[in-house]
Amino acid sequence: MKTLGILGGMSWESTISYYKLLNEGVRDALGGLHSCRVVMHSVDFAPFADQMGKNDWKSVTAGLIEGAKSVEAGGADALIIATNTMHKVADEIQSAVNIPLLHMADAIAGGAKKTGSSKLGLLGTAFTMEQDFLSRPLKEKYGLDVIIPDSEKRSMVHCSIFDELCCGKILDKTRAGYVKIIEDMAAQGAEAIVLGCTEIGLLVKPDDVSVPLIDTVQAHVELALDYVL
Template identity: 60%
Template sequence: MKKIGLIGGMSWESTVTYYRLLNEGVRERLGGLHSCRILMESVDFSEYETLMQKDDWEGIGNKLTQTALNTEAAGADMLLIGANTMHMAADTVQSSLEIPLIHIADAIAEKAKELNVQKLGLLGTTFTMEKDFITRPLTEKYGLDVLIPDEKARTVIHDSIFNEFCYGKFISSTREKYIRIIQQLERDGAEAIILGCTEIALLVKPTDCNIPLIDTVQAHVDAALNAALDE
């Protein structure tokens, strides 16, 4: 089994899910008392949030790169950045590494293939929804169509992520707002919904919707385990 490097803490609420799913996945695949070989460095998300507000993605890229290099030097065989939005700097990070970075967009595309869907709705931070670091590989590399919510809905999603989810608050009234946003995307033609922030799946469950959900944490974990176990 290869060793998975994980940059966590963005936010730590979803990093807990990464750790759990990686270990559950190994146990399911190998059985017995097997667990996942993980090297994790968990960052102080406040520092990154400050840089995001300044739109300083070069600074974020530099910080992530140093953390990634620390993980590589400690013996990781591959790297996960445990946050959708931080993949804005994925190319910068990968360019400094010898080990592969498992990009979350590739993991999303694999799940879309399994679901046999072509048109996807995307939920996430405004950075994830409005910039192209997720949508571009999905459209250019995999030929998928990506829809995003309207401006008002994007604000609701972004604010809930930073003001609720990152503080461990998952509120039923917010869930209802998400369900309405998802229903509108479905009316617009979406065949599945990308939960493109690693905390959203802690709020919205498959039973809440009539449309398939692509949980990016689970997708990312599955891609990492496939690589770690050479499957």
């Protein structure tokens, strides 16, 4: 078994899900007392969130590169960034280390293949929805179309991520808002919805909606397990 490096803590609420699913996956594959070999660098998210709000991506990148180098030095054979938004600087992080970065776009594409979907609705932070660091590789590498909600709905999703989900607040009212947005995107032709923030899967479950969901935590874990096993 190879050793997986994780950049986590963004937020730790979803990093817990990564750790649990990785270990369950290895146990299911190998049986007995087997668990996933992991080296984790878990950040203090508050300074990163502040830097993102100030559009100071240079500082964000420097902090993540420090973490990536630390897991590489700790013996990791590959690296995952346990958050969608920070894939904005995935290329810079990959350039700074000598181990492969298992990219979220490849994980999402795997989920799209499983659901037989070619047109995806994307939810996440404003950075993830409005910039192309995920939608572009999905289009260019896999031929997948991506749609996003309108500006008012994007604002609701973005604020709920930072004000609620990253703080462990799971509210029925917010879930109802997400369900409405998801059903609207399905009506616009989305064949599956990408939960493109690793906390959204804590709020919205497959039984809540009529369209398939691609939970990026689950999809990313499956990609990582394929590598380490």
